[in-house]
Amino acid sequence: MKRLTILGSTGSIGTSTIDVIASRPGEFRVVALAGGRNLDRLAEQARALTPELVAVADAADASRLAGRLPATIRVVSGRDGLVEAARHPDADLVVCGLVGAVGIEPTFAAVDAGKDVALANKEALVAAGAFIVARAQATGARILPVDSEHNALHQCLRGESTDQIKTIWLTASGGPFRGWTKDALAAATPEQALKHPTWVMGPKVTIDSATLMNKGLEVIEARWLFGVSAARIRVVVHPESIVHSLVEFVDGSLKAQLGRTDMRHPIQYALTYPDRRPSTLPAFDLVAAGPLRFAAPDLECFPCLQLAYDALALGGAAPAVANAANEVAVAAFLSHRAGFYDIPAAIRAALNRHAGAPAATLDDILDADRLARQTAIDVLASGVQS
């Protein structure tokens, strides 16, 4: 029986993880859960899964939640609580489904404690990839990517040597705004952006997908997961989202991973790795999937992708800065306080101001993240809003 900690259990990845666990009775035991502010769902999950530990964001929520759970379940809160869940001594594998930079510390904590991590939180690697990967190598912790693209790459690289990679091709659906003009994009609303054509995901990732910042973050994530330089990581638009990514090898051969657009597939892959276990989900039908199309991304209309490459080239704290500014701008866009192109404007401003921030330690990275957030808030408030 594999013992799991689920960080972000009430979110999209967390609930899908619990679905997968429920479909495979007797295979997994959940020892710790961490949720945010959705106390009802967290309480329900805790009663069903009876973990030893539950972490919530807020101290006041912790005591409210404790009153609703059996006394055998310990409830903790805040960043310390989250890190405690990530390090839970009984866990074999930590599923990190947290959204945003809040995932950095617990992901580092999990690999520091030698835990394998099923990682859906791309921001942890974007901001602190150098630290997390080095720590994982030192402790022997494995990072199993859950993001469908990196999960696809992980599958394509089984039995292969990463030094024989010529190019990693990250596929991008192109999001809901593929083919839109710059003028139309300037007036795009969060409601339009949330209508993703192929994937059901949380709101932050869905907006990132609409700006292509998601793909930019994935480029940075791939750089750390697979140890490949930015020049070898490219993006290709594939509107059907059937091919989840490809690896081109030095000998001219490409391998691709394909399948349904259901996050429970990559989650199950990470949970049962290195085994593959029968899925209870519907089978994929290649003939019914229709023609598979591929096109170059439009960097003019979607500047965030290039900004991510720029941040990766700048190195140091720059990716953390770009990521933090993006989080602030996406939140503003979602609540109608910013326009579509305010998102790249905020990232650009934060990079201009903080790309050179110290980046010698994980704390430096967290400081750069905070600085970038404040700059993004200031820039958005100063009325770049379109």
Add this chain to the structure above:
Amino acid sequence: MKRLTILGSTGSIGTSTIDVIASRPGEFRVVALAGGRNLDRLAEQARALTPELVAVADAADASRLAGRLPATIRVVSGRDGLVEAARHPDADLVVCGLVGAVGIEPTFAAVDAGKDVALANKEALVAAGAFIVARAQATGARILPVDSEHNALHQCLRGESTDQIKTIWLTASGGPFRGWTKDALAAATPEQALKHPTWVMGPKVTIDSATLMNKGLEVIEARWLFGVSAARIRVVVHPESIVHSLVEFVDGSLKAQLGRTDMRHPIQYALTYPDRRPSTLPAFDLVAAGPLRFAAPDLECFPCLQLAYDALALGGAAPAVANAANEVAVAAFLSHRAGFYDIPAAIRAALNRHAGAPAATLDDILDADRLARQTAIDVLASGVQS
């Protein structure tokens, strides 16, 4: 330096193999060549590659050839000569590019001698897969498939466990007659059949591709290469020939291998395995490749595919019988002595008469092959010709 024997060196696979070797100076040394009746090309190859041994089909050709080569090169002939080349003590890897059932004995001889085999001759596994695979397992010889489809599957299965395969999907271009009616097919000529839309191959394989018998032979080949039952091997038409085949795993994930339609890619893969070395061929361009389409095969218009499944289900000598009858019928079709639908008619007749022939030894298989050839000749002569 890897030492090679090339069987069928003057054919399509053989000359492509020599191209690959020439593109990687210092990596390979050719110790033996075996050709058929193209003495000029064989002499030229032997002078350039200076192997220790050259085998030709005919004894009279052998003495003619010996007179044109340095005395250090020994020339042998006939089936014994071919088997001697296949067992050459200095070879690390035997490239088997022979066409047809003539490949059975030397392929068996090579694995019997513990040689790794880069196998492009599908008929050897079709007719004698059980014997060849068992012998390879006993001696530790590896069979590295060169056929683009099986080479693709081999790549997709790196780092995977074959017991976690749900379905092997062999892609078929559909050949030059995809979408033709039965009436049109009944009148199809060899000249039309030889215009393959995506691959440049020898005439036998090209006709097999037009009848879908090629895909049927590949189903049988896959059964032996990967130890997967016929029920788990399926065919999907993919007119672009970009996806060279796919593996669907039990967890619902699919892996595909993609690339240019140039046999030098799978040949190089087999020659340098397990390494991948940089290719001197043009890179593949996914965007330029255009939409990738997939469709179910038309078993009505192309009965050979089902006949191959039938032969595999019958087991024993049946696949050898079907293969032998097909070879005879294809030769007749190529020389305008038989029509398109005489090919399945000859296979069906041979299966009806000889499917139950003894199959306890490799000699039994070779006997069944001979019986089936005679039956096919008789059936074609008796005027089923359309």
